[in-house]
Every structure is written in structure tokens, then in C-alpha cells.
């Protein structure tokens with residue numbers, strides 16, 4: 001498998017044991033849920049399939065100004081603009097994983113997961129963003145976390161960049177300044193040199209769609225609110241930076257590191273009606289929201305999707321720009337970026353409907369106008385605690401199949417999937433979400449032949465959910481933010497996930513109130 005590490009084999013002799021453990025769990029559990037297991041092949045994942053959970057540095061670590069850490073764009077943004085955060089909170093302390101990471105690893109051990117996906121904070125390791133000054137305390141922190149994971153047999157999967165840009169680099173324009181690609185390569189080299197022996201699987205970026213479209217095009221940090229312009233510049237430099245780091249790894253770290261990939265988010269985009277216009281609009285929207293990043297890396301031809309090139313060029317001209325708002329790669333850059341990923345890390349949560357926008361194109365640039373679709377969701381779709389996240393399991397299967405057909409069935413690793421709910425330990429709705437999405441995933445693998453090698457739940461525990469603050473909780477573990485030591489408590493879904501990770505079979509779950 002191209003992810004490049006051995007996953008523990010399923011214990012064949014343990015099949016009986018699980019039933020016993022399950023009944024013991026039920027006895028001591030007392031939440032009114034029961035689990036049972038059917039060793040029906042159709043509900044089991046392959047032996048080498050791996051299960052894990054994910055977090056990200058800014059969302060859990062806290063210790064924002066401790067021991068030499070530099071300021072990040074989220075530190076600056078939440079401090080200067082608390083009005084832009086739903087509950088006016090910030091990640092200064094968050095789940096305090098900087099101090100409590102050993103507890104986190106104990107939770108991972110309890111869940112029995114094969115991997116833990118976390119991110120390294122760029123400003124904690126390089127306070128100004130540049131590699132002339134390395135913060136030894138940052139190196140020590142991640143080294144201790146990696147050693148702790150290693151001693152528990154849990155494989156780390158490490159994201160280099162999960163939105164927390166050093167503020168000093170944002171002061172130079174952040175991802176809109178082309179020089180940042182060189183700085184990102186310097187940062188990656190520091191990570192490979194320090195942690196390359198301990199981390200086999202690296203992800204360069206998490207969800208560039210979110211941090212470019214929402215951060216430079218919208219009102220997430222840094223809050224540039226420059227849609228159809230700065231978001232394109234951001235994406236362009238992120239793709240260059242990604243390709244450059246992949247080439248660095250291939251040229252200089254191939255013996256040390258097993259694989260390097262990228263995580264892209266893909267919500268399924270379903271035509272609002274069966275009309276040709278809406279079908280076409282939905283496909284165009286997929287190319288804008290996902291192909292924007294995936295096409296340059298995973299397609300045979302490389303570069304931006306042709307439909308995106310054509311639409312942004314045409315609309316820019318009509319808006320009297322002298323050049324397209326979508327930048328162009330040089331032929332060398334197209335080649336450098338094409339094929340620059342050993343696997344596709346995929347984050348999938350929900351589905352939207354796309355209808356053709358029949359209105360006139362405005363003179364004000366925007367990504368949405370360039371894309372040309374109107375985005376909505378069905379009222380009947382079950383809700384979560386996030387306005388954008390509706391429960392639509394079939395969209396997962398469709399996304400995986402679209403990826404299979406568009407990019408010649410690449411190796412896919414699910415790096416995030418999950419559901420937000422309000423506070424509470426009895427999260428049967430989260431278990432229903434998992435049940436539906438896991439079945440859709442398994443169907444995509446067994447019936448449709450999609451090549452998926454692992455699944456990662458977002459998130460291990462509740463955390464700081466960007467502009468939604470602490471209001472939206474995605475955790476298998478609940479975090480009590482009011483307690484001084486940020487007490488973590490397993491939810492019902494943690495018990496469900498434990499069974500899943502340890503048996504690789506979807507637990508049959510009966511909930512009785």
C-alpha cells in the first residue's frame with residue numbers, strides 16, 4: 001500500500017472475544033445503547049484498512065504565547081476581531097493539548113486506532129515563519145508527542161499546514177505573495193530533518209479551499225474578503241508550494257520518508273434538478289470547488305480545469321481587467337505540480353445542490369459568480385450543529401466515484417469525516433451519521449472499486465471550530481472548557497468508534513432510549 005506503513009493485522013482469533021467485551025461494555029455503560037457485531041463480510045473493511053482520528057494544532061493546543069511560539073493569523077484575528085467569532089472565544093487555551101497531549105494519547109490508545117492525524121504549528125516551530133530561528137521548545141513538544149504515539153504503537157500522520165500561518169508572513173501578504181512558496185519549502189525541510197525518522201506519512205496542506213476561499217476570499221482569518229481575486233492568488237501559491245515540497249521529498253528525502261500527499265475537501269455537488277443546465281452547472285461547480293486544487297495535481301494533463309480557465313478568463317475580460325484574475329502556471333510549474341502526491345487525502349462531510357445561475361454576471365469579481373451556480377441544501381436533509389453540514393451519506397459514495405472517474409482511481413485516504421452536535425454524551429445522531437457514511441464508503445469500495453485505504457474521524461475531541469468558536473462540537477470525546485484541566489469524557493460515539501477501529505467491521509448498533 002502506498003501509504004507506506006504496516007498496519008496491525010486484525011486479530012482473527014478475537015472474533016468471539018468482541019461479543020464478550022461488547023456485553024461487558026453494555027453492562028458497565030448504562031447509556032441505553034447496545035452494540036453487537038456481525039461478522040458479515042459485506043460490513044467489514046479489508047484487513048489492511050486503517051482507522052484513526054484527527055485534530056489540528058490551533059484547534060486543540062492552546063499555549064498560544066508559550067515558550068517562544070510566534071503569533072499566528074488566528075491568534076491575531078481572534079484577538080482583534082472577537083466579533084467575527086460566533087461565541088467571541090479564541091484558541092488561546094482551547095483543549096490545552098500543549099500540556100495535556102499524554103491524555104490525548106491515552107484516549108487514542110483506548111479507542112484502539114491505528115493512526116492519529118495531527119498538525120504541526122508553523123509559528124510554534126518557526127516563530128517568524130523563517131527557518132533562521134528554530135524554536136527548540138516547539139521541536140521538543142512535537143518530539144515528545146511523536147515518542148508518546150510511537151510507544152503506544154499509533155502511526156502519526158502529520159499535516160504541515162492546517163491554517164495557522166505565522167502572522168509575520170501574513171504581514172508580507174501571506175499566501176498571496178509568491179515568495180511564501182520558498183518559505184514553505186524551508187519549513188518543510190526543518191520538519192523532514194527533525195521528524196522525518198518518526199513520521200512516514202506527511203500531508204502538506206489541509207483544505208486549501210477553506211483557507212484560500214474562506215480566508216482570503218471571505219471572513220475567516222486573515223479575513224481578506226477578496227473573493228475572485230486573493231483566493232485565486234492564495235491557491236496558486238499553495239499549489240506551487242505543494243509541488244515544490246513534493247519535489248524536495250523526491251529529490252532528497254526519499255529514503256527517509258515513505259509518502260507525501262495533500263488533503264483536499266470535497267462536498268458532493270448534486271444538480272438541483274435533472275435539467276441539462278443544472279447538470280452542467282453542477283459539474284462546473286465540482287471543477288471550481290474541487291478541481292481547482294485536484295486537477296493540477298491528479299489529472300493526466302495537470303494545470304487548472306479547462307472550464308475554470310475559460311470562465312475566469314472570459315469574465316475577467318468582460319469586467320475590463322487587463323489580465324485574468326486566475327493566474328497562470330508556467331509549463332515547468334504545470335509539470336512540477338502534476339503527479340505531486342502519493343495519494344489523495346480527502347475530507348468529506350456533506351452535500352449541496354447546484355442550480356445554474358441565470359442572472360447577469362456582476363462587475364464585482366467573485367468566485368461564486370465565476371463558478372456560475374447557486375448553492376443550496378434540501379430542507380429535509382437531517383441537520384447537525386453546523387449550518388453547512390447536513391447528513392447525506394449517498395453524497396459520500398458519489399464523491400468517491402467522481403474522484404475515481406476523474407483521476408483514474410487514485411489511492412484515497414479519508415483524512416476527515418464527521419458531524420457536529422451540541423453538548424452531550426449520548427450522541428446517537430453522531431453514531432447514525434457514522435453508520436450511514438461508513439456504509440456509503442464501504443459500498444464505494446466493494447461495489448464501485450474505489451481505492452480507499454483508510455478512514456479518519458474528525459475529531460478526537462471537541463475543539464476550537466474557527467469562526468464558530470466552541471459552539472460546534474465534533475468530538476468523540478467531549479471537552480469541558482469550563483474545567484481548569486479541560487476534562488475529556490468519552491461519548492457514546494467513542495465506544496462505537498472503538499469497536500469499529502478494533503474489528504474493522506461496522507458495528508450493528510441498536511439505540512434504545
Ligand SMILES: *[C@@H]1O[C@H](CO)[C@@H](O)[C@H](O)[C@H]1NC(C)=O
Nearest residue numbers: 063064065066067091092093
Ligand atoms: C500570554 O497570553 C495571556 C492571555 O492569553 C496573557 O495573560 C499572558 O500575559 C501572555 N504571556 C506572555 C508571556 O506574553
Ligand SMILES: *[C@@H]1O[C@H](CO)[C@@H](O)[C@H](O)[C@H]1NC(C)=O
Nearest residue numbers: 384385386387422423471472
Ligand atoms: C449549535 O449549538 C450552539 C450551542 O448550543 C447554538 O448556540 C447554535 O445556535 C447551534 N447552531 C446550529 C446551526 O444549530
